[in-house]
Amino acid sequence: MGWYTVIKTVKGRRYLYKQRTWREGKRVRTESVYVGPLDAHSPKKRKRKGVLRAIAGLIAANRTPKALVVDEQELLRYQEAREKERQAKLKALHAAYGLKMPAANPIPVEAHHPVMPSAAATAADSAPTATQQDAPEEQ
Numbered sequence: 001m002g003w004y005t006v007i008k009t010v011k012g013r014r015y016l017y018k019q020r021t022w023r024e025g026k027r028v029r030t031e032s033v034y035v036g037p038l039d040a041h042s043p044k045k046r047k048r049k050g051v052l053r054a055i056a057g058l059i060a061a062n063r064t065p066k067a068l069v070v071d072e073q074e075l076l077r078y079q080e081a082r083e084k085e086r087q088a089k090l091k092a093l094h095a096a097y098g099l100k101m102p103a104a105n106p107i108p109v110e111a112h113h114p115v116m117p118s119a120a121a122t123a124a125d126s127a128p129t130a131t132q133q134d135a136p137e138e139q
Contacts, residue, residue, distance in 0.1 A: 007038055014038040 006019045016035040021028055093099045 003033075005035070006032070 003018045003020045006017045008015050008017055014037070016038045018033045018035055019030060021030045023029070090101055093101075
């Protein structure tokens with residue numbers, strides 16, 4: 001097959017190549033020859049920050065925000081408002097997708113779970129109590 005032109009894009013810049021392809025058995029081979037940049041008149045613009053802008057950005061990123069809470073009553077109002085927002089979003093998710101979220105504070109896996117009442121009752125019935133062991137047998 002003859003040569004044809006191809007435009008390849010590398011890192012956002014376009015380049016012109018001449019290319020030809022041929023078959024060798026089951027494989028298709030390609031030969032490319034670089035011709036030149038296609039966008040020679042419009043080089044890629046880079047945003048460069050000066051040292052002062054970089055320092056200002058670093059300071060802004062590490063700045064501590066203003067205190068959100070002034071007193072305890074305001075903290076409670078803030079927490080209640082956040083919980084109302086959360087509940088409203090959960091209701092919207094449930095209405096839209098049928099999604100139900102679990103409890104906000106589920107029991108952790110490592111926590112001690114109480115013994116089921118039926119298992120505790122059977123264990124108490126089979127073990128003799130202290131008064132049964134000390135009392136003499138009546139005949």
